[in-house]
Amino acid sequence: MSQSHGKILVVDDESSIRRALHSTLHGMGFEVYEADTGEAALDLVRAAEYDVILLDINMPGIGGVRACREIRRSLPRLEILMLTVRDSEEDKIAALDAGADDYITKPFHIRELAARIRAAVRRSSSFHSDPDAVIQIGNIELDPARRLVRKAGEPVHLTPKEFDLMRYLMAHAGLPMTHVRLLRAVWGPEYGGELEYLRTFIRQLRKKLEEDPAEPVYLLTDSHIGYRFAEAKPEPVAEKR
Amino acid sequence: MDGKTAPVTGLVDESNSGAKANGWLRVLKALRTSLRRMLGCLAGLLAVALATFCAFQLHLNLSASGSLFFLIVVMVAVVWGFWEASITSLVAVNCLNYFFVPPLLTWRVSDPQDWVALATFEMAALIVSRLSTRVQAKARAEARQRVGVEKLYQISQRILLLDRRQMIGPQLVSLIQEIFGTETVALFDAKLARLDATGSRASELGQLARDAFFQDRTLQGPENFSWAHVLRLGVTPVGGIALCGPELDRLASAPIASLSAIALERARSFENESRAEAARQSEQLRTAVLDALAHAFKTPLTAILTASSGLLVAGRLSPDDAELATLIDEQAEHLNHLTSELLQMARIDAADVGLRRERISVLTLIEDALARHREQLDGRRVSVPESASSLEIYGDREILTTALEQVIDNASRYSTPGSPISVSAEENLGETIIAVHNEGPPIRPADRERIFDRFFRAEESRHRAPGTGLGLSITKKAVEAHGGRTWVVSNEDSGTTFFFALPRGQRRQYESVARQDSGR
Numbered sequence: 001m002s003q004s005h006g007k008i009l010v011v012d013d014e015s016s017i018r019r020a021l022h023s024t025l026h027g028m029g030f031e032v033y034e035a036d037t038g039e040a041a042l043d044l045v046r047a048a049e050y051d052v053i054l055l056d057i058n059m060p061g062i063g064g065v066r067a068c069r070e071i072r073r074s075l076p077r078l079e080i081l082m083l084t085v086r087d088s089e090e091d092k093i094a095a096l097d098a099g100a101d102d103y104i105t106k107p108f109h110i111r112e113l114a115a116r117i118r119a120a121v122r123r124s125s126s127f128h129s130d131p132d133a134v135i136q137i138g139n140i141e142l143d144p145a146r147r148l149v150r151k152a153g154e155p156v157h158l159t160p161k162e163f164d165l166m167r168y169l170m171a172h173a174g175l176p177m178t179h180v181r182l183l184r185a186v187w188g189p190e191y192g193g194e195l196e197y198l199r200t201f202i203r204q205l206r207k208k209l210e211e212d213p214a215e216p217v218y219l220l221t222d223s224h225i226g227y228r229f230a231e232a233k234p235e236p237v238a239e240k241r
Numbered sequence: 242m243d244g245k246t247a248p249v250t251g252l253v254d255e256s257n258s259g260a261k262a263n264g265w266l267r268v269l270k271a272l273r274t275s276l277r278r279m280l281g282c283l284a285g286l287l288a289v290a291l292a293t294f295c296a297f298q299l300h301l302n303l304s305a306s307g308s309l310f311f312l313i314v315v316m317v318a319v320v321w322g323f324w325e326a327s328i329t330s331l332v333a334v335n336c337l338n339y340f341f342v343p344p345l346l347t348w349r350v351s352d353p354q355d356w357v358a359l360a361t362f363e364m365a366a367l368i369v370s371r372l373s374t375r376v377q378a379k380a381r382a383e384a385r386q387r388v389g390v391e392k393l394y395q396i397s398q399r400i401l402l403l404d405r406r407q408m409i410g411p412q413l414v415s416l417i418q419e420i421f422g423t424e425t426v427a428l429f430d431a432k433l434a435r436l437d438a439t440g441s442r443a444s445e446l447g448q449l450a451r452d453a454f455f456q457d458r459t460l461q462g463p464e465n466f467s468w469a470h471v472l473r474l475g476v477t478p479v480g481g482i483a484l485c486g487p488e489l490d491r492l493a494s495a496p497i498a499s500l501s502a503i504a505l506e507r508a509r510s511f512e513n514e515s516r517a518e519a520a521r522q523s524e525q526l527r528t529a530v531l532d533a534l535a536h537a538f539k540t541p542l543t544a545i546l547t548a549s550s551g552l553l554v555a556g557r558l559s560p561d562d563a564e565l566a567t568l569i570d571e572q573a574e575h576l577n578h579l580t581s582e583l584l585q586m587a588r589i590d591a592a593d594v595g596l597r598r599e600r601i602s603v604l605t606l607i608e609d610a611l612a613r614h615r616e617q618l619d620g621r622r623v624s625v626p627e628s629a630s631s632l633e634i635y636g637d638r639e640i641l642t643t644a645l646e647q648v649i650d651n652a653s654r655y656s657t658p659g660s661p662i663s664v665s666a667e668e669n670l671g672e673t674i675i676a677v678h679n680e681g682p683p684i685r686p687a688d689r690e691r692i693f694d695r696f697f698r699a700e701e702s703r704h705r706a707p708g709t710g711l712g713l714s715i716t717k718k719a720v721e722a723h724g725g726r727t728w729v730v731s732n733e734d735s736g737t738t739f740f741f742a743l744p745r746g747q748r749r750q751y752e753s754v755a756r757q758d759s760g761r
Contacts, residue, residue, distance in 0.1 A: 014540045014543075014544070016540065016541065016544035017540060017543050017544050017547065019544070020543075020544045020545075020547035020548045020551065021547055023548070023551060024547055024548065024550075024551025024552075024554070024555070027551060027554075027555045028551075028554065028555070058536060085535060085536070085539050089639070106539050106540075106542075106543040107539060107542045107543035107545075107546040107547070107573070107577050108543070108546070108547070109546065109550045110546075110547055110550040110551045110554050111550060111554055113547075114554070195605075196602065199602065199604075199605055203604075203630065212622075214623060214624055214625040215622065215623065220612065221608050221609060221611075221612035222612065223609040223610075223612045223613045223642065224609060224638070224639070224642070
């Protein structure tokens with residue numbers, strides 16, 4: 001076999017899904033391992049190293065959310081991608097709050113799943129980042145040390161809270177951030193229910209940073225879950241490197 | 242009707258035998274009263290005769306025999322009443338005159354002092370009889386009242402013990418008849434349009450109870466001792482009750498009516514409570530079944546889609562094979578879409594009892610729906626009004642997002658490809674109206690009503706875009722579950738606009754938070 005793109009652990013109680021994922025991901029160059037319960041997954045991740053774990057939320061036994069919490073406790077760096085079904089927003093939020101990095105809704109297209117897995121593999125291999133390093137995504141640039149944000153090279157005036165929110169979102173670009181997580185990270189641990197605060201701030205940020213606030217390219221809404229900052233460079237910016 | 246209760250619906254034949262029996266009863270009662278009177282008088286006369294005989298033999302004087310007679314008159318008054326005592330006193334005064342006032346054994350009175358004595362005797366006898374009867378009548382009334390209160394207390398206790406699982410009406414009329422000894426009771430429940438009656442004049446009083454309800458006032462029956470009252474919960478009339486029985490007056494029947502209304506209200510509230518509980522349980526069951534179904538459908542679909550898209554991505558297929566894999570992929574996707582919509586429909590059907598309402602900003606609602614639908618919009622411009630940020634609605638976030646999403650989906654499917662879509666929101670006459678506009682061929686007038694029907698697809702749209710025929714019916718159902726309405730306006734020049742209007746929630750300004758921060 002040629003060089004592996006990453007070690008993936010697929011955890012799902014449905015063997016048809018494990019089989020389908022195994023064959024397709026293996027065909028795309030990933031090394032694939034399987035577990036059929038959360039308990040089995042815990043045993044496996046303690047014994048060997050993986051880059052990404054695909055974890056079904058709805059499983060008998062300890063279930064996906066608890067398995068996620070347990071894995072996160074012992075392996076803070078392992079990328080956890082939850083597999084969910086639509087209309088289970090509460091489960092998704094619970095999983096993200098339990099430490100999952102991202103989620104994907106069943107049934108998915110393999111192309112989309114592969115993109116998420118590659119992004120996760122990339123994140124897991126470039127973990128050591130300098131907290132004060134300048135973050136550049138598309139034509140938005142954020143300089144944490146100087147507390148400055150530029151859009152296409154032009155400085156944008158942000159209020160302190162707007163800056164903190166941007167910084168947190170950009171530091172976790174590509175990943176869904178639940179409302180509660182954003183509120184606690186930016187406003188403080190006693191916050192959590194003030195969704196309208198967040199919505200107001202995101203609206204302000206979109207006005208300042210997006211070309212068309214109604215068609216956001218960077219500050220994306222994850223319906224009912226929270227927000228995510230776009231990961232890949234959006235279309236207007238040409239690939240230079 | 243032999244004491245049993247029977248629901249009487251509609252008019253029942255006049256029960257002749259009952260009325261006849263009733264007439265006899267009354268005659269019997271009058272006979273008994275006069276017999277009692279005569280007995281009293283007879284006893285008084287006998288006592289006077291006996292006293293006269295004894296006093297005459299013993300040669301008692303006028304005052305001694307007067308006292309003796311006085312005692313007899315008072316006793317007759319105590320035992321029988323005023324009229325009996327009066328007759329006794331008249332006979333007594335004549336006996337006194339004849340046997341004890343000189344000249345003896347004549348009706349003449351020689352000494353005027355004796356006239357005074359005789360007159361005083363008669364007056365005193367009458368006054369004392371009157372007083373004694375009055376005191377007795379009062380005591381009897383009090384006793385009757387006490388019994389009435391005891392009966393009311395008894396019925397209020399028994400009402401608590403009525404069997405909740407059975408109809409309340411028949412139980413209540415039997416209970417009233419049992420405790421108050423009424424001749425006939427009829428209870429009309431307006432909500433159920435049900436009449437329960439017991440007793441000999443059931444149909445007559447049934448009509449009276451109905452009349453009391455429809456005329457909304459207390460009525461008296463054609464004969465004495467029959468009354469009909471309106472049953473009220475608070476101020477709302479809910480039925481009528483008619484009662485007929487010996488010694489039943491308006492005052493005595495009113496509290497029975499109040500207690501009956503309370504009994505009905507109590508039964509209603511139990512019924513509502515158990516209905517709500519049943520609805521909650523079936524809603525729970527439904528949700529559980531739906532979740533299981535969702536899982537059961539989505540799992541094979543996920544496997545199929547993973548496999549088909551995996552085949553296509555791997556790129557090792559011949560063009561013919563790739564075409565087949567694409568077909569599997571597309572149809573699995575369509576099946577997935579259909580499953581999702583059926584599940585949404587079923588959830589919304591169940592939502593009538595289980596809306597999870599909260600305050601939602603209209604802008605958030607629009608943003609959420611657009612975010613879910615971003616892929617299908619395929620980069621098309623969607624304009625969202627700034628005004629939406631100050632509007633709020635009170636509803637189920639998940640269900641309303643789905644409703645809006647379906648309208649946006651419809652707009653993107655059936656509009657001119659690449660043309661802009663606009664979403665707008667406004668408040669008007671107590672409603673929050675959200676509108677989704679798209680350009681493109683209009684909807685035929687005949688289809689505009691039916692377009693919201695389940696599984697309806699307009700003739701020309703069937704060929705234009707794949708769909709399930711469920712989308713807009715989901716919107717309609719979801720909006721109606723919130724007490725709102727949906728409609729569409731469509732013409733050649735301006736395109737098509739779908740509207741949905743929801744009863745308005747309170748407006749609240751969140752901008753203050755942003756202003757506070759930007760002020761720093």
